[in-house]
Amino acid sequence: MSDDRRLDVLRAIVEDYVLTHEPVGSRVLVERHALGVSPATIRNDMAALEEAGYIAQPHTSAGRIPTDKGYRLFVDRLSAVKPLSAPERKAISVFLEEAVDLDDVVDRAVRLLAQLTQQVAVVQYPSLRRSALRHVELVPVADDRLLVVIITETGRVEQRIVEVEGMDAERVVPELRARLNVHAAGRRLIDLAAPLEEMTAAFAPQDQPLVRQVVHVVEDTLAESTEERLVMAGTANLARTGTDFPGTIRPVLEALEENVVLLRLLTEMAEDSAGVAVRIGRENQHVGLTETSIVAAGYGADGEPLARIGALGPTRMDYAGTMASVRAVARYLSRILAG
């Protein structure tokens, strides 16, 4: 028995099932794919594939459907990411380039991805952690309140308000603003700690509390909060076919509202050689997502991605197409942000 043919059979089953949403039997398999053998032979292969856990039967007299394990093998070894056509790539590029600012870029990217994949699309905001600082601005807005505005190389602006008692705005703030920008400009968070510590030491003792507070806020803002923002589009695609999920899509929607869950998932996902990561069905431990698959890719600088984008849909999805779209959008997003 040929192992190659068995894999061909698995590939054919996945492709047919994704297309038709119906269990696929041995006869249609030989009709639709040039397998060169009879249905009986296929049946033997299918029995072996089922034994190995790659496919399953919904009930006795039905065809086979792929298991999570079957999809995994398909994704890892049987499917090639099919590149998009030139016009498609052109359309993506043009659409994204029309964006007027970062929010618009992200918004367009997520809608585009939802449209392309016909799945739920998720875009994580560029992470400040790995993004270099461009400018810090301090604005006193009341006797005891100081607004800290942080501008990054990616064009992102974050603001925080710190409350400080007995602040001498006239004297300290301009100096702090100047020093901060000298020490911070162009640096990434990871390179900031030492220079800022040095800078703090240079201030007079009575000003140190204020300085420390501001430094803390700058570091804090870059480190945490902004990594947590993401936008989503295409949730309506979940309701496309009633048969896609057992019962309701409620648990999926609930999981999607937990941004924390999604963010953890995205950051956990390691990319393979093609730059795309895939989680299939129960590989997602989260209870609401055991019937879904997620395709994700990083964007930003090539070596070290700033953030990730992803597409989420039923395990029975067009992996090749989805992976191609996710990768393409991630690449154009990187290009836009770099330019």
Place this chain on the structure above:
Amino acid sequence: MSDDRRLDVLRAIVEDYVLTHEPVGSRVLVERHALGVSPATIRNDMAALEEAGYIAQPHTSAGRIPTDKGYRLFVDRLSAVKPLSAPERKAISVFLEEAVDLDDVVDRAVRLLAQLTQQVAVVQYPSLRRSALRHVELVPVADDRLLVVIITETGRVEQRIVEVEGMDAERVVPELRARLNVHAAGRRLIDLAAPLEEMTAAFAPQDQPLVRQVVHVVEDTLAESTEERLVMAGTANLARTGTDFPGTIRPVLEALEENVVLLRLLTEMAEDSAGVAVRIGRENQHVGLTETSIVAAGYGADGEPLARIGALGPTRMDYAGTMASVRAVARYLSRILAG
């Protein structure tokens, strides 16, 4: 025939139907409500109510369900907004007061409302249009790029980047920053036009393009873009019962993704005397929302609301409870933002 009793019957039908999600017949009506007459009498009343268009029969041998018109009468004349209990109010207040900044307030409010109503909750960000300006900050970030940061009385911070050729940052920007803050501080958009025009005229002719551009951005930012932000929670509640919507919830989810549609809807809705506005079923022209009702209320200053919040669910919803929750959250939101 007593008109009062007919209205009692309608109220009883709405209440039972909302509770059971099943067409309600004459017998259960007299069993569950102290109507004091026999089922036969109720049947006559029901025939009259159906004739008048307030209720309908799904099929010949079924009970009655309310029509949109029936819900409308119920909301307008038959239901009192039932105030929340003291512990409930306390919990709302405490939960919202724990918020650390505006984003957090809005996020907590929307989740809270979704939880309370078991519907989809929507919160519109406080509108800058009616919010007074606190401070404008100008930050040159490159030779030809100027960052404009706008801070409002509600603590909102908006930023825009304007591109200007041949900007003399050293000279003009500080002056413009100073003048802007003198002329704009504490004013609402509606009061800004004249002072800004005057201010612009005071600048040297060669600086006018820059000044006009910045003024334009300030006015623009306050007028439009920021009114368009809203957050949503509880979409999973749409999938609670499969029977709530004919077929799928897909059109509803699609409509909900069109923020523009929701924003228009919210701003169109006029509040009644109780401070709550209700749109029922087909009163929402938007095609995806003809099977849903929306309960909305403004928040912010009492006279002139800054923005609106709303709860959206199937027309068959608990109007009294939803209206109470929406009103309560709106009030506490107003209080938090004022404090």
Place this chain on the structure above:
DNA sequence: ATTAGCACTCGCCGGGGGTGAGTGCCACCC
């Protein structure tokens, strides 16, 4: 190793009768 043949399983579909909730109407009562 592959294949044709064959018996077997079992989900799906359509038809049909029974059931019961609910109605509309009519005659009657106060």
Place this chain on the structure above:
DNA sequence: GGGTGGCACTCACCCCCGGCGAGTGCTAAT
């Protein structure tokens, strides 16, 4: 004239059942 009991009627829902057919696993032959 409004309210009521009685009654025939309608019709969605449920369950049962038999036929159908897709698909399988097994076996024997090539």
